[in-house]
């Protein structure tokens with residue numbers, strides 16, 4: 008099934024998992040997926056390390072295929088195009104298609120330190136057009152409520168987002184954010200820019216301070232005062248930090264659902280315990 012069809016019926020709840028480190032077997036993620044299947048996923052997406060080569064593609068493919076073919080849950084395979092040639096992209100897409108995967112999150116990927124790698128795609132919209140011309144996948148794209156960290160300003164970023172939906176992206180998933188007001192302002196700007204596809208809110212429950220510091224450096228998201236206070240108070244108490252992180256994420260989700268958001272995409276960090284606590288708190292509201 009094409010996941011874009013889900014939004015006509017309900018508020019979508021989806022989860023994201025990532026392949027294990029290279030030293031671990033791909034099967035280590037299967038127990039996470041087995042747990043997530045009890046939390047009514049509308050779909051589960053699987054990340055893909057940009058520039059990671061064949062082993063990375065194999066891991067994403069195996070997990071996305073497992074989700075779809077063993078559990079019958081719709082899966083989304085991420086595909087970052089940075090450094091890929093057309094031929095490599097074609098090869099990977101062919102394998103996704105043969106595995107029965109119908110949904111691709113088409114991305115550029117982060118710029119590696121030391122400059123742009125050689126490859127045939129400059130931006131995600133190039134990959135989206137390339138796939139649209141050759142395949143029948145449902146195409147999803149990434150969006151950034153506070154603007155992408157390379158963008159001069161949010162309006163430029165939204166202009167390029169429109170290029171992605173015009174090229175064929177039928178749904179969007181947002182980067183994480185901790186202040187819902189950024190997301191609501193972003194939605195308004197998207198609608199004004201005539202971006203009318205469903206936009207899921209990406210929510211990351213915080214499990215520890217280090218994880219957040221990494222995210223802030225990587226994505227440049229704003230930390231509201233109440234969030235920073237929470238982290239300072241509980242940074243030396245991992246269980247309290249985890250519980251406070253869950254409560255914060257639930258509070259964000261309740262507000263988003265009440266405001267009529269299209270869907271919630273939970274960055275699970277492969278932690279089914281946290282996903283379960285959040286699911287139990289919000290599933291009757293969907």
Ligand code: FAD
Pocket residue numbers: 053054055056057085086087112113114115116117118129130131132149150155156157158163164165167168170171180181182183209
């Ligand atoms: P683009 O849409 O190409 O945008 C990148 C920058 O270029 C933006 O500043 C944009 O404004 C600008 N831009 C866009 N189009 C043009 C254009 N035509 N001309 C000029 N400028 C343009 N990374 C991974 O490696 N693997 C993953 O699995 C992964 N999953 C993700 C899932 C989600 C939901 C999100 C939000 C991000 C994910 N990322 C992943 C991170 C993503 O790859 C990075 O944020 C990356 O830096 C940008 O990717 P993009 O597809 O948004 O790029």
